[in-house]
Amino acid sequence: MPSNRDIRRLVRFSTEDGLIWLGEQRMVLLHLASLQAIRHEMIAFVGPLHARRLLMRAGYAAGSRDAALARRVRPDASLLDAFSVGPQLHMLEGAVRVSLLRFDVDLSKGHLLCRVRWDDSWEAHAHAREETGPAEQPVCWMLLGYASGYTSQFFGRRALFREIRCAACGAPHCEIEGRFLDEWPDAGQLLRDYEEDSMLERLEQLHSQVEAFRNENPVSDDQGLLIGQSPAFQETVTLLRHAAPTSVSVLLTGETGVGKERFARALHAMSPRADKPFVAINCAALPAELIESELFGSEKGAYTGASSARLGRFERANGGTLLLDELGDLPLQAQAKLLRFLQSGEIERLGGHETRRVDVRVIAATNVDLELAVAEGRFRADLLYRLNVYPIRIPALRERPEDIEPLARHLLQRVMLRHGKRVVGLSDRALVALRTYGWPGNVRELENLIERGLILTPPGRQIDASVLFPNAGDDGASTMAKVDASGQLDIRPEAPPDLTALILDAMRSKGLSLEALEDSLLHEAVARARGSVSAAARSIGLTRAQLSYRLTQRAQKAQK
Secondary structure, three states: OOOOOHHOOOOEEEEOOOEEEEEOOEOOOOOOOHHHHHHHHHHHHHHHHHHHHHHHHHHHHHHHHHHHHHHOOOOOHHHHHHHOOOHHHHOOOOOEEEEEEEOOOOOOOHHEEEEEEOOHHHHHHHHHOOOOOOOOOOOOHHHHHHHHHHHHHHHHHOOOEEEEEEEHHOOOOHHHHHHHHHHHHHHHHHHHHOOOOOOHHHHHHHHHHHHHHHHHHHOOOOOOOHHHHHHHHHHHHHHOOOOOOOOOOEEEEEOOOOOOHHHHHHHHHHOOOOOOOEEEEEOOOOOOOHHHHHOOOOOOOOOOOOOOOOOOOOHOOOOOEEEEEHHHOHHHHHHHHHHHHHHHOEEEEEEEOEEOOOOOOEEEOOOOOOHHHHOOOOOOOHHHHHHOOOEEEOHHHHHHHHHHHHHHHHHHHHHHHHOOOOOOOHHHHHHHHHHHHHOOOOOHHHHHHHHHHHOOOOOOOOOHHHOOOOOOOOOOOOEEEOOOOOOOOEEEOOOOOHHHHHHHHHHHHHHHOHHHHHHHHHHHHHHOOOOHHHHHHHHHEEEEEHHHHHHHHHHHHHHH
């Protein structure tokens, strides 16, 4: 697409009366949260079908208005460049990032085939904030209406688009296809979405149906405390589902803080043992001399102070599930008794000789490399083989970036309830910072960070990125927007004059090229961030993907 400089000139901020103009059209800057709230309320109140049609018609009207600018902005441009005004305006307005994939037009034959890729759709983003799973149908209704309205007005004949891919449904991006109305085999069905309907007359009936449906289908979640929609998360949940109806022992592995106990509790909740006890013990939290009595129980007089018989965790969990957290720290003697139980289903209390049969499903969890522990003599090989029948690796939080935002919102609700304090939520900038952070402490670190943010934020306010990451510096855009005296928005990279002169003098004195300077800057940023690419990227105003790409390109060039 051509440069959008001519379109940017149309955007004017009136400093005297506070109005915003796009050409002759008055515009309004809205918070994404406001649009999301409107969309959510519409769906809840009138149902998804009528909400979709309303939003599509609203988008259609917006697209039609923008199309009126296209010919005036580029009167002598080619058909493609003139048409590109619409997609570029859509991007400038912050709705979506647009890439034209195909643009075939033959007006003499009445033919149009237009395919467009969308990234960062606000409507797909809104769905992700409201829901914890993929949508069944495409959700970019207002954006779709915009494309149809713009194209119809631009060509002076009805053209409609269909969303053939949607990020809210799990696709990597959204994609739409547009044709003139008579080229669609199901034109009548598509056209119905833009027709006025008798919604108000049926409003009460629809509202009653929605309420009845809610009462008949209460929200349930067989995953317990688990929240996520990323492929890595879904793969783990699938493994849990397969194991749930069986009694197989499960070995949960993963980094510290990934939430292994939550996954264990979810597995218990999915299983036929859900109404039986779930008992957890941290093998690293107890002294070695007490761990056996805690696990297997003890008889009276088994050790000093044992004045009566005592049930162990295995007996308390009888019929249910026992989680052995931090299994790698279990003493060798206790490992031998655990192996015996896994082989026979029997235990003996400390100081006793009576064999007791218990029905317990064992879930072991560890962040220790058990194979290395076996090689070092700290863990029994036969126990590892017995437990490793069904291993499940819990992915680190950085491997499931799609889950960070819904997790953060869930954790915020939880800590607000715990502290009896309410804030509005997380700012958009805070959410960007959360998504780009490296999360060495995983979900546990996220929860601690959210709790800190709640404590430091005044009631009724949003939690800002500066509260969550006070030492991260400004991670805003790499360009600065300035409004000059005429009210025109001027966008250009800017650096302090003294800093610019200093850099130029250093390049001249050291004989550095611009490429060498950038290379040094990138590596210095990574070094100061102690190897964290995410933190380094934030410090120099790039995304993690942008910095990774630059580092990879330089590494490949160095190898040649």
